[in-house]
Amino acid sequence: MPNPKSAPSDIAALIEAIFHPRSIAVVGASANPNTPGYDYVSSLQKFGFSGDLYPVNPRAEEILGLPAFPSLRDVPGQVDYVISCIPAAAVLELVDDCAAKGARALQLFTARFSETGREEDAELERRLSQRAREAGVRIIGPNCLGLLYPRQGISFRADMPRQPGNVGFLSQSGNLLFELTYLAGPRGLRFSKAISYGNGLDLNEADFLDYFAQDAESALVGAYVEGVRDGRRFLAALKRAAARKPVVVLKGGRTAAGGRAAASHTAALAGRHAVWTAAVTQAGAISVDTVEELIDMLIAFAYMRPGSGRRLGMVGGGGGRSVLTADLCEELGLSVPTLPDDIVRRIAEKAPDLAGWVTNPVDQSILAGSGVSGAQVLEWMDESPDIDLLLANVGEAWALGRPNAESLLARIPERFAQVSRRTRKPMAVVIGPSDYADERLWRLVSEAREKLVKAEVALFPSVERAVRALARFVEYWERSEVSRP
Amino acid sequence: MPNPKSAPSDIAALIEAIFHPRSIAVVGASANPNTPGYDYVSSLQKFGFSGDLYPVNPRAEEILGLPAFPSLRDVPGQVDYVISCIPAAAVLELVDDCAAKGARALQLFTARFSETGREEDAELERRLSQRAREAGVRIIGPNCLGLLYPRQGISFRADMPRQPGNVGFLSQSGNLLFELTYLAGPRGLRFSKAISYGNGLDLNEADFLDYFAQDAESALVGAYVEGVRDGRRFLAALKRAAARKPVVVLKGGRTAAGGRAAASHTAALAGRHAVWTAAVTQAGAISVDTVEELIDMLIAFAYMRPGSGRRLGMVGGGGGRSVLTADLCEELGLSVPTLPDDIVRRIAEKAPDLAGWVTNPVDQSILAGSGVSGAQVLEWMDESPDIDLLLANVGEAWALGRPNAESLLARIPERFAQVSRRTRKPMAVVIGPSDYADERLWRLVSEAREKLVKAEVALFPSVERAVRALARFVEYWERSEVSRP
Numbered sequence: 002m003p004n005p006k007s008a009p010s011d012i013a014a015l016i017e018a019i020f021h022p023r024s025i026a027v028v029g030a031s032a033n034p035n036t037p038g039y040d041y042v043s044s045l046q047k048f049g050f051s052g053d054l055y056p057v058n059p060r061a062e063e064i065l066g067l068p069a070f071p072s073l074r075d076v077p078g079q080v081d082y083v084i085s086c087i088p089a090a091a092v093l094e095l096v097d098d099c100a101a102k103g104a105r106a107l108q109l110f111t112a113r114f115s116e117t118g119r120e121e122d123a124e125l126e127r128r129l130s131q132r133a134r135e136a137g138v139r140i141i142g143p144n145c146l147g148l149l150y151p152r153q154g155i156s157f158r159a160d161m162p163r164q165p166g167n168v169g170f171l172s173q174s175g176n177l178l179f180e181l182t183y184l185a186g187p188r189g190l191r192f193s194k195a196i197s198y199g200n201g202l203d204l205n206e207a208d209f210l211d212y213f214a215q216d217a218e219s220a221l222v223g224a225y226v227e228g229v230r231d232g233r234r235f236l237a238a239l240k241r242a243a244a245r246k247p248v249v250v251l252k253g254g255r256t257a258a259g260g261r262a263a264a265s266h267t268a269a270l271a272g273r274h275a276v277w278t279a280a281v282t283q284a285g286a287i288s289v290d291t292v293e294e295l296i297d298m299l300i301a302f303a304y305m306r307p308g309s310g311r312r313l314g315m316v317g318g319g320g321g322r323s324v325l326t327a328d329l330c331e332e333l334g335l336s337v338p339t340l341p342d343d344i345v346r347r348i349a350e351k352a353p354d355l356a357g358w359v360t361n362p363v364d365q366s367i368l369a370g371s372g373v374s375g376a377q378v379l380e381w382m383d384e385s386p387d388i389d390l391l392l393a394n395v396g397e398a399w400a401l402g403r404p405n406a407e408s409l410l411a412r413i414p415e416r417f418a419q420v421s422r423r424t425r426k427p428m429a430v431v432i433g434p435s436d437y438a439d440e441r442l443w444r445l446v447s448e449a450r451e452k453l454v455k456a457e458v459a460l461f462p463s464v465e466r467a468v469r470a471l472a473r474f475v476e477y478w479e480r481s482e483v484s485r486p
Numbered sequence: 487m488p489n490p491k492s493a494p495s496d497i498a499a500l501i502e503a504i505f506h507p508r509s510i511a512v513v514g515a516s517a518n519p520n521t522p523g524y525d526y527v528s529s530l531q532k533f534g535f536s537g538d539l540y541p542v543n544p545r546a547e548e549i550l551g552l553p554a555f556p557s558l559r560d561v562p563g564q565v566d567y568v569i570s571c572i573p574a575a576a577v578l579e580l581v582d583d584c585a586a587k588g589a590r591a592l593q594l595f596t597a598r599f600s601e602t603g604r605e606e607d608a609e610l611e612r613r614l615s616q617r618a619r620e621a622g623v624r625i626i627g628p629n630c631l632g633l634l635y636p637r638q639g640i641s642f643r644a645d646m647p648r649q650p651g652n653v654g655f656l657s658q659s660g661n662l663l664f665e666l667t668y669l670a671g672p673r674g675l676r677f678s679k680a681i682s683y684g685n686g687l688d689l690n691e692a693d694f695l696d697y698f699a700q701d702a703e704s705a706l707v708g709a710y711v712e713g714v715r716d717g718r719r720f721l722a723a724l725k726r727a728a729a730r731k732p733v734v735v736l737k738g739g740r741t742a743a744g745g746r747a748a749a750s751h752t753a754a755l756a757g758r759h760a761v762w763t764a765a766v767t768q769a770g771a772i773s774v775d776t777v778e779e780l781i782d783m784l785i786a787f788a789y790m791r792p793g794s795g796r797r798l799g800m801v802g803g804g805g806g807r808s809v810l811t812a813d814l815c816e817e818l819g820l821s822v823p824t825l826p827d828d829i830v831r832r833i834a835e836k837a838p839d840l841a842g843w844v845t846n847p848v849d850q851s852i853l854a855g856s857g858v859s860g861a862q863v864l865e866w867m868d869e870s871p872d873i874d875l876l877l878a879n880v881g882e883a884w885a886l887g888r889p890n891a892e893s894l895l896a897r898i899p900e901r902f903a904q905v906s907r908r909t910r911k912p913m914a915v916v917i918g919p920s921d922y923a924d925e926r927l928w929r930l931v932s933e934a935r936e937k938l939v940k941a942e943v944a945l946f947p948s949v950e951r952a953v954r955a956l957a958r959f960v961e962y963w964e965r966s967e968v969s970r971p
Contacts, residue, residue: 117842117843119842159887173806174807176851179884179887180804180807182883183886183918183922186922187923227806253813256813256817258821262822262846292810292948319665320659320747320752321661321751324738324748325736325744328738328775330743331741332741357602357603357604358750365661367750399664401645401668402643402645404520405520434947435919435920436919436920436935447921462919465778
């Protein structure tokens with residue numbers, strides 16, 4: 002077994018191999034659809050895993066159309082990767098079986114180790130660690146969901162996104178990966194690879210950071226961490242990763258109550274938060290405090306062009322919204338300059354009536370019927386040397402009440418997408434949730450969003466969140482040494 | 487015309503009368519569906535306004551099935567309320583027509599007064615003010631959408647919510663009322679009455695506050711204000727209103743850039759923000775900075791039971807979410823105590839395995855398959871004297887991946903709704919946006935939300951926003967002198 006002080010490149014090579022198994026065994030596989038032993042087999046099938054797949058269960062002959070084997074040792078061929086869904090009491094023996102089959106890694110969905118807070122469970126975890134080290138089997142988990150790698154057809158649940166993206170993610174919580182999928186999937190969050198690693202007994206946050214740092218399929222990295230095994234090693238790995246690409250880190254267990262919850266969740270020992278945030282920032286990464294912030298920063302880095310100027314131009318939305326946006330921008334350190342002279346002139350040419358009245362942010366209700374559209378002003382802002390950042394609000398609350406709602410909600414996103422495709426400035430587009438009880442409304446807004454997602458636009462569900470993300474994004478590129486792609 | 491220093495009760499009586507017109511004339515009515523002159527007539531018809539409705543347009547004989555009149559003076563009967571969609575240049579004459587017809591109030595959708603920043607437009611506004619005062623006609627606006635009063639069948643746009651609620655709202659921006667409708671309608675935000683008052687030339691924020699303070703149909707009041715005509719009078723009215731019911735105030739134009747935008751929106755002169763916030767809080771109202779916060783506090787006050795204890799109990803969601811929620815609660819001044827002893831005992835009776843492991847917030851993934859549900863623990867928390875606040879997360883990101891997603895998403899909201907109906911503690915329920923591209927997912931989550939809305943549950947789209955709202959809600963009831971209903 003590799004030494005825990007292996008070079009980052011050795012660890013990265015090891016994890017790369019783990020992500021490319023030729024064969025997978027699911028120990029504790031089940032034909033009962035309401036069990037994890039079913040989920041793993043079924044997900045690998047549905048995601049199209051092309052290697053050999055072996056369900057292991059002493060009480061089944063066949064599971065999901067595949068022959069089942071009584072034990073791992075009974076599997077005829079080579080097994081590179083083993084997933085365990087059996088009770089904790091049986092895992093020590095499973096480690097030996099893994100060694101006998103030459104498996105590279107064992108991922109334990111199996112839980113009830115140190116996180117229960119009981120001494121006998123903590124003792125079992127220590128023995129598991131020792132046995133695995135002796136046997137040369139690397140452990141992912143215990144108490145985790147394991148690997149997601151859409152390109153290789155690997156998933157732990159059938160409802161994770163199958164389309165691959167550019168976000169590498171490591172998470173101490175598996176549930177958080179479902180949450181990210183449901184909350185941010187509609188906005189286009191897609192993973193290159195993700196790892197749920199639970200208690201992180203062997204391979205842990207530092208190892209996965211080293212892996213994602215060099216992974217060409219991951220343009221950025223997100224992390225949810227409750228506690229770290231070795232603070233110094235983690236920060237060194239974080240610094241290495243952050244020197245190569247944006248890394249966004251959400252820390253759980255920042256307070257006494259959160260720390261108590263973390264102990265019962267993944268047995269993590271939480272540290273002092275202020276120190277943590279300073280250290281993460283010092284390492285060149287982005288520290289966030291909520292799932293909403295995490296999602297927004299992942300979307301920003303996945304889809305926006307890098308840029309560090311602070312002068313924002315905005316179109317879309319009525320007067321109240323324009324005023325509030327200008328306020329929030331200034332409060333967060335962005336500037337909202339008056340409209341550049343050449344844009345004022347171009348508006349005056351097309352709509353003499355509006356000369357000197359339209360300002361930035363552009364109030365959509367002033368433009369209405371003038372012959373100058375918000376999208377047109379956005380294009381001019383894109384060309385202007387006096388504007389650094391673009392914010393475009395679809396403004397469906399206004400559009401849906403118009404008799405031509407259908408055509409507005411087709412045309413506006415299309416124009417915004419065109420600007421987003423060609424601009425070299427950071428650009429955010431706002432479209433609200435399509436969570437209407439009315440099917441027509443849902444469909445109109447949902448289809449508009451889908452179009453924007455396909456065009457790889459950076460989407461935010463509210464102006465507030467877009468502005469906050471833009472402010473942090475710009476701040477990052479001001480201080481970052483990561484070369485801009 | 488009443489003296490501007492009229493007693494609050496006189497103003498309230500006047501506005502009450504304005505909200506109950508026996509007849510309405512729309513001057514500048516139109517048969518073109520893409521005009522405000524069409525929107526007003528059509529909305530009043532669709533909302534079922536039962537009084538007389540008179541379209542006025544010299545170039546039409548009939549509009550939307552109603553006979554049209556060449557001028558206001560040609561209308562045969564009494565006209566209580568006049569809506570103007572004609573150009574600014576014609577409004578002085580219209581004021582005289584209103585006086586001749588004995589109209590109580592004139593609402594001007596008509597814009598392009600002081601907000602354009604041009605001296606001739608500001609001068610016209612001054613003349614309008616003087617002419618109306620001389621003629622004894624009260625003005626709502628100009629540059630506004632006017633009244634919404636679903637119970638009386640009054641609206642300015644057909645897509646505003648028709649079901650009446652308990653939120654009275656005054657807004658300097660009309661567009662903000664659409665935004666609130668689309669963003670918060672799916673969560674159950676319903677207006678008793680709302681007023682968009684634009685430039686507030688005559689009747690203004692102080693008058694409407696005095697009205698809503700005594701309006702029995704409004705249990706709480708929301709306000710979006712860009713600038714106030716008379717700071718001292720506004721604060722006095724705010725204090726009177728806040729002494730009777732919760733008042734949530736969002737201020738636009740807090741910064742230099744926001745102030746510039748406000749000037750071109752409603753010609754408002756913005757003040758210093760820190761002073762404003764202190765004064766609003768001092769008056770007993772709740773000051774918010776974003777539309778998201780505004781919506782969340784309106785939902786909280788519309789649906790949650792009052793209460794000031796800070797000990798929160800939470801169920802639903804996986805381990806990561808539990809940890810992060812505990813963190814956020816403590817950071818915002820709520821406490822997340824360990825599970826009360828009697829609940830620990832009751833869990834141990836039903837699921838001996840989990841004894842001493844489950845903590846607060848309750849990690850849904852630990853309970854899975856144990857025979858103890860999150861809803862069961864929530865009921866125990868409701869009964870416990872050691873818990874003051876309830877937070878229940880539907881956790882659809884977990885449920886949607888289960889084979890019994892349909893039944894989970896029927897049962898969980900139903901149980902939560904039962905607790906919400908009977909609890910005497912402030913209780914928030916979290917269900918995420920149903921903004922999925924997939925129709926089945928949209929329908930499942932959307933129907934679950936609809937059930938919760940019908941049960942009058944306080945709904946939040948994310949745990950983060952629920953916790954923030956709970957913290958501010960509790961803070962309010964700690965210092966408020968409003969008697970708890």
